[in-house]
Amino acid sequence: MDTDETIFTTNWVTVKKTPRGFDYLERKGKDSVAVFLLRRNDVSPVIYEVLIRQLPLCIDSTEFDGQMKLFPCPITGALDEGESPEEAAIREVYEEAGFSVKVLSLGKYIVGTQTNEICYMYYADVTGIEPDIAQQDGTYHESISKNEWRPFEYLNNCDYSACQIGYFRLRDIFYI
Known part of the structure:
Protein backbone atom coordinates (compact mmCIF):
# COMPACT_ATOMS: atom_id res chain seq x y z
CA MET A 1 0.00 0.00 0.00
CA ASP A 2 1.38 3.39 -0.99
CA THR A 3 1.43 6.05 1.68
CA ASP A 4 1.96 9.78 1.57
CA GLU A 5 5.51 11.01 2.21
CA THR A 6 6.04 13.71 4.83
CA ILE A 7 8.23 16.45 3.37
CA PHE A 8 8.16 18.99 6.19
CA THR A 9 6.39 19.32 9.52
CA THR A 10 5.91 21.90 12.30
CA ASN A 11 3.72 22.00 15.40
CA TRP A 12 0.79 23.19 13.27
CA VAL A 13 1.22 21.94 9.69
CA THR A 14 2.71 19.13 7.64
CA VAL A 15 3.54 19.23 3.93
CA LYS A 16 3.00 15.84 2.29
CA LYS A 17 3.49 14.28 -1.15
CA THR A 18 1.16 11.58 -2.48
CA PRO A 19 2.49 8.56 -4.41
CA ARG A 20 1.22 10.30 -7.58
CA GLY A 21 3.32 13.38 -6.88
CA PHE A 22 0.74 15.84 -5.50
CA ASP A 23 1.95 18.09 -2.67
CA TYR A 24 -0.59 19.20 -0.09
CA LEU A 25 -0.81 20.88 3.28
CA GLU A 26 -2.26 19.18 6.34
CA ARG A 27 -3.04 21.29 9.39
CA LYS A 28 -2.80 20.04 12.95
CA GLY A 29 -6.19 18.58 13.66
CA LYS A 30 -6.71 18.44 9.87
CA ASP A 31 -10.22 19.81 9.67
CA SER A 32 -11.58 23.12 10.91
CA VAL A 33 -14.76 24.93 11.89
CA ALA A 34 -16.23 28.32 11.01
CA VAL A 35 -18.98 29.59 13.30
CA PHE A 36 -21.29 32.53 12.64
CA LEU A 37 -22.84 34.23 15.64
CA LEU A 38 -25.87 36.35 14.85
CA ARG A 39 -27.98 38.62 16.99
CA ARG A 40 -31.18 40.48 16.28
CA ASN A 41 -30.93 44.25 16.54
CA ASP A 42 -34.32 45.94 16.76
CA VAL A 43 -33.00 49.45 17.43
CA SER A 44 -31.46 50.16 14.04
CA PRO A 56 -3.97 38.67 11.39
CA LEU A 57 -3.22 36.89 8.14
CA CYS A 58 0.09 35.07 8.17
CA ILE A 59 0.94 35.98 4.56
CA ASP A 60 0.30 39.71 5.03
CA SER A 61 1.95 41.15 8.12
CA THR A 62 1.50 44.75 6.99
CA GLU A 63 1.37 47.25 9.81
CA PHE A 64 -0.61 50.48 9.92
CA ASP A 65 0.21 52.96 12.67
CA GLY A 66 2.10 50.24 14.58
CA GLN A 67 -0.80 47.76 14.41
CA MET A 68 -0.99 44.65 12.26
CA LYS A 69 -3.62 44.71 9.54
CA LEU A 70 -6.48 42.39 10.48
CA PHE A 71 -8.80 40.45 8.19
CA PRO A 72 -12.47 39.58 8.79
CA CYS A 73 -13.76 36.05 9.27
CA PRO A 74 -16.24 34.18 11.43
CA ILE A 75 -14.99 32.39 14.54
CA THR A 76 -12.63 29.71 13.29
CA GLY A 77 -10.42 26.96 14.63
CA ALA A 78 -9.01 23.50 14.11
CA LEU A 79 -10.45 20.31 15.53
CA ASP A 80 -8.45 18.86 18.41
CA GLU A 81 -7.55 15.16 18.45
CA GLY A 82 -10.70 13.05 18.94
CA GLU A 83 -13.00 16.09 18.88
CA SER A 84 -16.12 16.20 16.71
CA PRO A 85 -16.71 19.25 14.49
CA GLU A 86 -19.67 20.28 16.67
CA GLU A 87 -17.57 20.02 19.86
CA ALA A 88 -14.83 22.11 18.23
CA ALA A 89 -17.36 24.75 17.18
CA ILE A 90 -18.78 25.04 20.70
CA ARG A 91 -15.28 25.18 22.20
CA GLU A 92 -14.04 27.83 19.74
CA VAL A 93 -17.11 30.05 20.29
CA TYR A 94 -16.55 29.98 24.04
CA GLU A 95 -12.78 30.43 23.72
CA GLU A 96 -12.90 33.32 21.24
CA ALA A 97 -16.17 35.07 22.09
CA GLY A 98 -17.27 33.86 25.56
CA PHE A 99 -20.67 32.53 24.46
CA SER A 100 -21.97 29.17 25.71
CA VAL A 101 -24.22 28.05 22.86
CA LYS A 102 -25.58 25.12 20.96
CA VAL A 103 -24.64 25.37 17.30
CA LEU A 104 -26.59 24.45 14.19
CA SER A 105 -24.99 23.10 11.04
CA LEU A 106 -24.57 25.08 7.83
CA GLY A 107 -22.86 22.16 6.07
CA LYS A 108 -19.23 21.94 5.06
CA TYR A 109 -16.88 22.83 2.23
CA ILE A 110 -13.46 21.80 0.96
CA VAL A 111 -10.94 24.48 1.88
CA GLY A 112 -8.81 24.13 -1.25
CA THR A 113 -7.33 21.70 -3.70
CA GLN A 114 -3.90 21.99 -2.07
CA THR A 115 -5.04 20.89 1.38
CA ASN A 116 -6.89 17.90 2.75
CA GLU A 117 -8.93 20.12 5.04
CA ILE A 118 -12.70 20.23 5.35
CA CYS A 119 -14.29 23.24 7.05
CA TYR A 120 -17.50 22.49 8.96
CA MET A 121 -19.76 25.52 9.22
CA TYR A 122 -22.14 26.31 12.08
CA TYR A 123 -24.22 29.18 13.37
CA ALA A 124 -25.96 30.26 16.55
CA ASP A 125 -28.39 33.04 17.35
CA VAL A 126 -27.04 34.79 20.46
CA THR A 127 -29.76 37.44 20.72
CA GLY A 128 -30.20 38.32 24.39
CA ILE A 129 -27.30 36.13 25.59
CA GLU A 130 -24.56 37.80 27.62
CA PRO A 131 -21.13 36.30 26.99
CA ASP A 132 -18.52 35.39 29.59
CA ILE A 133 -15.06 36.87 29.16
CA ALA A 134 -13.42 35.14 26.19
CA GLN A 135 -10.46 33.08 27.41
CA GLN A 136 -8.50 32.92 24.11
CA ASP A 137 -5.94 30.17 23.56
CA GLY A 138 -2.89 32.09 24.75
CA THR A 139 -1.29 32.54 21.33
CA TYR A 140 -0.03 35.87 20.01
CA HIS A 141 -2.33 35.37 17.02
CA GLU A 142 -5.41 35.46 19.24
CA SER A 143 -4.07 38.16 21.53
CA ILE A 144 -4.09 40.73 18.69
CA SER A 145 -7.40 39.54 17.20
CA LYS A 146 -10.63 41.32 18.02
CA ASN A 147 -14.37 40.79 17.72
CA GLU A 148 -16.75 43.29 16.10
CA TRP A 149 -20.49 43.22 15.53
CA ARG A 150 -21.24 44.17 11.93
CA PRO A 151 -24.41 44.32 9.79
CA PHE A 152 -25.17 40.91 8.30
CA GLU A 153 -24.53 42.25 4.77
CA TYR A 154 -20.87 42.74 5.75
CA LEU A 155 -20.34 39.01 5.14
CA ASN A 156 -21.06 39.46 1.45
CA ASN A 157 -18.05 41.76 1.10
CA CYS A 158 -15.45 39.63 2.91
CA ASP A 159 -12.68 37.89 0.99
CA TYR A 160 -12.70 34.83 3.25
CA SER A 161 -14.60 32.03 1.52
CA ALA A 162 -16.42 30.91 4.67
CA CYS A 163 -17.93 34.41 4.97
CA GLN A 164 -19.27 34.29 1.44
CA ILE A 165 -20.63 30.75 1.76
CA GLY A 166 -22.10 31.58 5.16
CA TYR A 167 -23.73 34.73 3.82
CA PHE A 168 -25.80 32.83 1.26
CA ARG A 169 -26.68 29.93 3.55
CA LEU A 170 -27.68 32.18 6.46
CA ARG A 171 -29.60 34.58 4.22
CA ASP A 172 -31.87 31.71 3.21
CA ILE A 173 -32.34 30.52 6.82
CA PHE A 174 -33.09 33.92 8.34
CA TYR A 175 -34.85 35.36 5.26
CA ILE A 176 -32.54 38.35 5.37
Missing part, protein backbone atom coordinates in the same frame (compact mmCIF):
# COMPACT_ATOMS: atom_id res chain seq x y z
CA PRO A 45 -32.41 49.61 10.41
CA VAL A 46 -30.13 46.53 10.48
CA ILE A 47 -32.20 43.54 11.54
CA TYR A 48 -29.34 41.08 12.12
CA GLU A 49 -25.75 41.62 13.03
CA VAL A 50 -22.95 39.06 12.74
CA LEU A 51 -19.90 38.73 14.96
CA ILE A 52 -16.81 39.24 12.84
CA ARG A 53 -13.47 38.07 14.17
CA GLN A 54 -10.67 40.31 12.93
CA LEU A 55 -7.52 38.16 12.64
Whole structure:
Protein backbone atom coordinates (compact mmCIF):
# COMPACT_ATOMS: atom_id res chain seq x y z
CA MET A 1 0.00 0.00 0.00
CA ASP A 2 1.38 3.39 -0.99
CA THR A 3 1.43 6.05 1.68
CA ASP A 4 1.96 9.78 1.57
CA GLU A 5 5.51 11.01 2.21
CA THR A 6 6.04 13.71 4.83
CA ILE A 7 8.23 16.45 3.37
CA PHE A 8 8.16 18.99 6.19
CA THR A 9 6.39 19.32 9.52
CA THR A 10 5.91 21.90 12.30
CA ASN A 11 3.72 22.00 15.40
CA TRP A 12 0.79 23.19 13.27
CA VAL A 13 1.22 21.94 9.69
CA THR A 14 2.71 19.13 7.64
CA VAL A 15 3.54 19.23 3.93
CA LYS A 16 3.00 15.84 2.29
CA LYS A 17 3.49 14.28 -1.15
CA THR A 18 1.16 11.58 -2.48
CA PRO A 19 2.49 8.56 -4.41
CA ARG A 20 1.22 10.30 -7.58
CA GLY A 21 3.32 13.38 -6.88
CA PHE A 22 0.74 15.84 -5.50
CA ASP A 23 1.95 18.09 -2.67
CA TYR A 24 -0.59 19.20 -0.09
CA LEU A 25 -0.81 20.88 3.28
CA GLU A 26 -2.26 19.18 6.34
CA ARG A 27 -3.04 21.29 9.39
CA LYS A 28 -2.80 20.04 12.95
CA GLY A 29 -6.19 18.58 13.66
CA LYS A 30 -6.71 18.44 9.87
CA ASP A 31 -10.22 19.81 9.67
CA SER A 32 -11.58 23.12 10.91
CA VAL A 33 -14.76 24.93 11.89
CA ALA A 34 -16.23 28.32 11.01
CA VAL A 35 -18.98 29.59 13.30
CA PHE A 36 -21.29 32.53 12.64
CA LEU A 37 -22.84 34.23 15.64
CA LEU A 38 -25.87 36.35 14.85
CA ARG A 39 -27.98 38.62 16.99
CA ARG A 40 -31.18 40.48 16.28
CA ASN A 41 -30.93 44.25 16.54
CA ASP A 42 -34.32 45.94 16.76
CA VAL A 43 -33.00 49.45 17.43
CA SER A 44 -31.46 50.16 14.04
CA PRO A 45 -32.41 49.61 10.41
CA VAL A 46 -30.13 46.53 10.48
CA ILE A 47 -32.20 43.54 11.54
CA TYR A 48 -29.34 41.08 12.12
CA GLU A 49 -25.75 41.62 13.03
CA VAL A 50 -22.95 39.06 12.74
CA LEU A 51 -19.90 38.73 14.96
CA ILE A 52 -16.81 39.24 12.84
CA ARG A 53 -13.47 38.07 14.17
CA GLN A 54 -10.67 40.31 12.93
CA LEU A 55 -7.52 38.16 12.64
CA PRO A 56 -3.97 38.67 11.39
CA LEU A 57 -3.22 36.89 8.14
CA CYS A 58 0.09 35.07 8.17
CA ILE A 59 0.94 35.98 4.56
CA ASP A 60 0.30 39.71 5.03
CA SER A 61 1.95 41.15 8.12
CA THR A 62 1.50 44.75 6.99
CA GLU A 63 1.37 47.25 9.81
CA PHE A 64 -0.61 50.48 9.92
CA ASP A 65 0.21 52.96 12.67
CA GLY A 66 2.10 50.24 14.58
CA GLN A 67 -0.80 47.76 14.41
CA MET A 68 -0.99 44.65 12.26
CA LYS A 69 -3.62 44.71 9.54
CA LEU A 70 -6.48 42.39 10.48
CA PHE A 71 -8.80 40.45 8.19
CA PRO A 72 -12.47 39.58 8.79
CA CYS A 73 -13.76 36.05 9.27
CA PRO A 74 -16.24 34.18 11.43
CA ILE A 75 -14.99 32.39 14.54
CA THR A 76 -12.63 29.71 13.29
CA GLY A 77 -10.42 26.96 14.63
CA ALA A 78 -9.01 23.50 14.11
CA LEU A 79 -10.45 20.31 15.53
CA ASP A 80 -8.45 18.86 18.41
CA GLU A 81 -7.55 15.16 18.45
CA GLY A 82 -10.70 13.05 18.94
CA GLU A 83 -13.00 16.09 18.88
CA SER A 84 -16.12 16.20 16.71
CA PRO A 85 -16.71 19.25 14.49
CA GLU A 86 -19.67 20.28 16.67
CA GLU A 87 -17.57 20.02 19.86
CA ALA A 88 -14.83 22.11 18.23
CA ALA A 89 -17.36 24.75 17.18
CA ILE A 90 -18.78 25.04 20.70
CA ARG A 91 -15.28 25.18 22.20
CA GLU A 92 -14.04 27.83 19.74
CA VAL A 93 -17.11 30.05 20.29
CA TYR A 94 -16.55 29.98 24.04
CA GLU A 95 -12.78 30.43 23.72
CA GLU A 96 -12.90 33.32 21.24
CA ALA A 97 -16.17 35.07 22.09
CA GLY A 98 -17.27 33.86 25.56
CA PHE A 99 -20.67 32.53 24.46
CA SER A 100 -21.97 29.17 25.71
CA VAL A 101 -24.22 28.05 22.86
CA LYS A 102 -25.58 25.12 20.96
CA VAL A 103 -24.64 25.37 17.30
CA LEU A 104 -26.59 24.45 14.19
CA SER A 105 -24.99 23.10 11.04
CA LEU A 106 -24.57 25.08 7.83
CA GLY A 107 -22.86 22.16 6.07
CA LYS A 108 -19.23 21.94 5.06
CA TYR A 109 -16.88 22.83 2.23
CA ILE A 110 -13.46 21.80 0.96
CA VAL A 111 -10.94 24.48 1.88
CA GLY A 112 -8.81 24.13 -1.25
CA THR A 113 -7.33 21.70 -3.70
CA GLN A 114 -3.90 21.99 -2.07
CA THR A 115 -5.04 20.89 1.38
CA ASN A 116 -6.89 17.90 2.75
CA GLU A 117 -8.93 20.12 5.04
CA ILE A 118 -12.70 20.23 5.35
CA CYS A 119 -14.29 23.24 7.05
CA TYR A 120 -17.50 22.49 8.96
CA MET A 121 -19.76 25.52 9.22
CA TYR A 122 -22.14 26.31 12.08
CA TYR A 123 -24.22 29.18 13.37
CA ALA A 124 -25.96 30.26 16.55
CA ASP A 125 -28.39 33.04 17.35
CA VAL A 126 -27.04 34.79 20.46
CA THR A 127 -29.76 37.44 20.72
CA GLY A 128 -30.20 38.32 24.39
CA ILE A 129 -27.30 36.13 25.59
CA GLU A 130 -24.56 37.80 27.62
CA PRO A 131 -21.13 36.30 26.99
CA ASP A 132 -18.52 35.39 29.59
CA ILE A 133 -15.06 36.87 29.16
CA ALA A 134 -13.42 35.14 26.19
CA GLN A 135 -10.46 33.08 27.41
CA GLN A 136 -8.50 32.92 24.11
CA ASP A 137 -5.94 30.17 23.56
CA GLY A 138 -2.89 32.09 24.75
CA THR A 139 -1.29 32.54 21.33
CA TYR A 140 -0.03 35.87 20.01
CA HIS A 141 -2.33 35.37 17.02
CA GLU A 142 -5.41 35.46 19.24
CA SER A 143 -4.07 38.16 21.53
CA ILE A 144 -4.09 40.73 18.69
CA SER A 145 -7.40 39.54 17.20
CA LYS A 146 -10.63 41.32 18.02
CA ASN A 147 -14.37 40.79 17.72
CA GLU A 148 -16.75 43.29 16.10
CA TRP A 149 -20.49 43.22 15.53
CA ARG A 150 -21.24 44.17 11.93
CA PRO A 151 -24.41 44.32 9.79
CA PHE A 152 -25.17 40.91 8.30
CA GLU A 153 -24.53 42.25 4.77
CA TYR A 154 -20.87 42.74 5.75
CA LEU A 155 -20.34 39.01 5.14
CA ASN A 156 -21.06 39.46 1.45
CA ASN A 157 -18.05 41.76 1.10
CA CYS A 158 -15.45 39.63 2.91
CA ASP A 159 -12.68 37.89 0.99
CA TYR A 160 -12.70 34.83 3.25
CA SER A 161 -14.60 32.03 1.52
CA ALA A 162 -16.42 30.91 4.67
CA CYS A 163 -17.93 34.41 4.97
CA GLN A 164 -19.27 34.29 1.44
CA ILE A 165 -20.63 30.75 1.76
CA GLY A 166 -22.10 31.58 5.16
CA TYR A 167 -23.73 34.73 3.82
CA PHE A 168 -25.80 32.83 1.26
CA ARG A 169 -26.68 29.93 3.55
CA LEU A 170 -27.68 32.18 6.46
CA ARG A 171 -29.60 34.58 4.22
CA ASP A 172 -31.87 31.71 3.21
CA ILE A 173 -32.34 30.52 6.82
CA PHE A 174 -33.09 33.92 8.34
CA TYR A 175 -34.85 35.36 5.26
CA ILE A 176 -32.54 38.35 5.37
